[in-house]
Amino acid sequence: MTGRPVTGGRAAGRTGAAGPVRRVSGNGGGGAFWTVRRRDNLVGYLLVAPQLLGSLLFVLLPLGLVLWYSLHEWNVLAGTFEFVGGENYDRLLADPNLGEVLGGTALFSAGLVVLNLGLALVLAVLLNQRLRGTTFFRTVFFSPVVVSLVAWTIVWQFLLQDDGGLNGLLAVAGADGPNWLRGEGTAMLSVVVVQVLKNVGLNMVLFLAALQGVPAQLYEAAELDGAGAWTRFLRITVPLISPTILLTSIITVVGSLQVFAQIAVLTQGGPGMSTTVLVYYLYQQAFQFHHFGYGATLSVLLFAIVALLTVVQWRMRRRWVFNET
Structure with missing residues (x-):
């Protein structure tokens, strides 16, 4: 039996039923410009516009201004703003204190990264056990993170003084504690420990x-194969959490290079320049000695160091981060 041929109207109807066709109304040919895809793209651009605008105003523009100021000598007291070209960079290379400042910065960063990441990993492994009271200890160790940084540092300033609370506890035990914040061998250690306890x-x-x-x-499976606890930690735990190790190391390194409040409150860069890190030295040059051009030059140096270390860490992820290609 032969079927009746489908008329043009029915064929068109069945073809249209295969999928709805979106039409954009408009007068003349102008309406065809606002297709559904272009409207979706416009909505996406509008959603990301605040973030892009914020990055432009508060990141890219300040970076450009710092670079511009580093080429000038700005005397706020005299009201002068003079273009000096690369003189500030020549001064940077000839600065006799820069080596000691960079050494102190490297010492602080290395101590902070090693102690922070090491202690954080040990605490995480211990608190990952199914034991009573782990929730309480998680809260105790995390609570300093939400405490005001200045308030935390001021409390530790009183505890670490020569007649402070820490030496008082040592005196009860029969020991004579040093002046933690005024000794060249203990000042940097004290600042590092205070920062570690704050953010660990x-x-x-x-x-x-x-x-x-x-x-x-x-x-x-590893335990059935005879692997011990240390082997399981090195062969299973560390590789699988290596992406988190990368993230925390980048955050900690960048944060260590930007430390300021702890140095300003605890030691003011002393004794001598033993705890003067790059950010605090930048602050001294710009806001205490009013060398804003040279302070901007130090800011450029700080940005270059942070960018270089971040790129190096990110490039090294392919070697030691699990499942990275």
């Missing part, structure tokens, strides 16, 4: 979240 809780939480994402079946 943040990295601890990040490590704890990463540890809870490691499949328990891997540990069970």
Whole structure:
């Protein structure tokens, strides 16, 4: 039996039923410009516009102005703003204090990164166990993160004085404690420890979240094969949480290079210049000695160091971060 041929109207109707056709109304040919895809793109641009505008105004523009100021000598007291070209950079290379400042910055950053990441990982491993009271200790270790930085530092300033609370506890035990913030051998150590105790809780939480994402079946299989606890940690835990280790290391390194409030409150860069880091030295040159052009030059140096270390860490991820290609 032969079927009746489908008329043009029915064929068109069935063809249209295969998928709705969106039409954009408009007069003449102008309406065809506002297609659905272009409207979606416009909505996307409008949604990201605030972030782009904020980055332009508060990141890119200040960076450009710092570079511009580094080519000038700006005397606020005299009201002069003179173009000096590369003189500030020549002064940077000839600065006799720069080597000591960079050395102190490197010492502070290295001590902070090693102690912070190491202690955070140990605490995360301990608090990842199913034991009573772990929630309480998680709260205790994380609580300094939300405390005001200046308030935290002022409290530790009183504790670390010659007649402060820490030496009082040592005296009860029969020991004579040093003046922690005035000794050249203890000042930098004191600042590093105060900063570690302030922020170790943040990295601890990040490590704890990463540890809870490691499949328990891997540990069970390794244990059946005779692997000890240390072997399981090195061969299973560390590789699987290596992306988090990369993230925390970048955050900690960048944060260590930007430390200011702790130095300003605890030691003011002393004794001598033993705790003068780059940011505090920048502050001294710009806002205490009113060398704003040279301060901007130090800012450019700080930006270059942070950018270089971040790029190096990011490039090294392919070697030691698990599942990176």
